[in-house]
Amino acid sequence: MYYKVRLDDKVRVPPIRLGENLEKVLLDVLQEHLEGSIDKEIGIFICVTRVLEVGEGEIVPGDGGVYYYVKFEALVLRLALQEVIEGVVVETTSFGAFISLGPIDAMLHVSQISDEYINFDEKNARLICQESKRFIGVGDAVRARVVTLSLNEREPRDSKIGLTMRQAGLGTALWLEEDMNQEKEKGKDKEQPAEKKERTVKERAVRKPRAK
Numbered sequence: 001m002y003y004k005v006r007l008d009d010k011v012r013v014p015p016i017r018l019g020e021n022l023e024k025v026l027l028d029v030l031q032e033h034l035e036g037s038i039d040k041e042i043g044i045f046i047c048v049t050r051v052l053e054v055g056e057g058e059i060v061p062g063d064g065g066v067y068y069y070v071k072f073e074a075l076v077l078r079l080a081l082q083e084v085i086e087g088v089v090v091e092t093t094s095f096g097a098f099i100s101l102g103p104i105d106a107m108l109h110v111s112q113i114s115d116e117y118i119n120f121d122e123k124n125a126r127l128i129c130q131e132s133k134r135f136i137g138v139g140d141a142v143r144a145r146v147v148t149l150s151l152n153e154r155e156p157r158d159s160k161i162g163l164t165m166r167q168a169g170l171g172t173a174l175w176l177e178e179d180m181n182q183e184k185e186k187g188k189d190k191e192q193p194a195e196k197k198e199r200t201v202k203e204r205a206v207r208k209p210r211a212k
Contacts, residue, residue, distance in 0.1 A: 001083065002046070002076070002078075003043065003078060004073065004074075005042065005043075005073070005076055006052065006071065007071070007072060007073075008070065008071045009030075009070055010067050010069055010070070011026050011029050011068050011070045012029070012063075012065045012066070012067050013025050013029065013057075013065055013067075014065050015065055015066075018066065022054060022068075023051045026051050026054065026068060026070050027072075030072055031047065031048045034048055035047055035048060036103050036104075036156060037156060038104075038152065038156045040151060040153060042076055042078075043077055043079075044076060044077040044079075044104055044151070044156070045074055045103065046074075046075045046076060046103045048072055048074045049072075049074060049075060050072065051070060052071040052073055053070070053071040054069075054070055055068055055069035055070070056068075056069070077102060077104070079146055079149055079151075079161065080146065080149070081146055081149055082146065082147075083145070083146045084145050084146075085106075085143075085144060085146060085163075086141065086142065086143050086144075087100050087101045087106065088142070089137065089138050089139060089142060090105065090138065091138065092120070092125045092126060092127055092137065093120070094110075094120040094122075095109065096108050096109040096110050096113070096127070097127060097136055099142060099144065099163060104156065104159060104161065105161075106161035106162065106163050107160070107161065107162055108163045109162065112147070112163060112164040112165060112166055113127060113165055114129045114132075114134070114166060115166060116129040116132060117129075117130040117131075121135070124137065125137055125138050134171075134174075134178075136172055140173070140174070141172065142171065142172050142173070143165075143169070143172075143173075143176065144163035144164060144170055145164050145167060145170060146161060146163060147163065148160060149161055149162075
């Protein structure tokens with residue numbers, strides 16, 4: 001889930017930027033150091049949105065920069081096992097699809113796409129279900145569940161996030177739309193006999209008795 005958080009930190013302004021607008025420099029430094037990084041308690045930093053408050057600057061002997069205590073606002077992504085998330089397919093391979101969650105990618109293995117056998121259409125970069133012919137391709141929006149989660153703070157790119165779509169209510173946007181339409185059709189089929197029976201009862205009620 002995505003969260004807007006307020007944090008504070010000590011930020012170093014390099015000497016080459018001391019003459020610039022202080023808040024802009026602090027925002028640039030925070031964005032450069034935090035965006036894309038991972039803190040297991042806070043989450044995955046998507047972006048630092050603004051500086052809220054700047055404290056007094058401190059000078060450290062032997063260091064040409066100035067350190068400021070800063071309160072700022074950031075957008076982070078916190079993931080949990082079994083959480084349902086939405087993302088976009090950015091790459092397909094013979095063994096699965098990579099799903100972008102914004103600041104980080106997750107892996108959707110072929111075994112977690114469907115109960116059906118999956119074929120890889122390399123020419124069109126698609127993973128196709130053999131029986132239903134449903135497919136996943138680059139650019140498709142998907143809804144999936146987190147089944148494995150291993151975040152690496154030092155090397156965010158080495159983090160491992162595994163997804164599944166083998167449950168009801170999960171799949172690509174097209175799959176979900178098709179499932180919704182099928183449910184509506186089933187609902188109509190169930191309503192029709194009841195409506196017909198009700199009409200028959202009303203017809204009998206208004207029918208005049210025959211004269212003897």
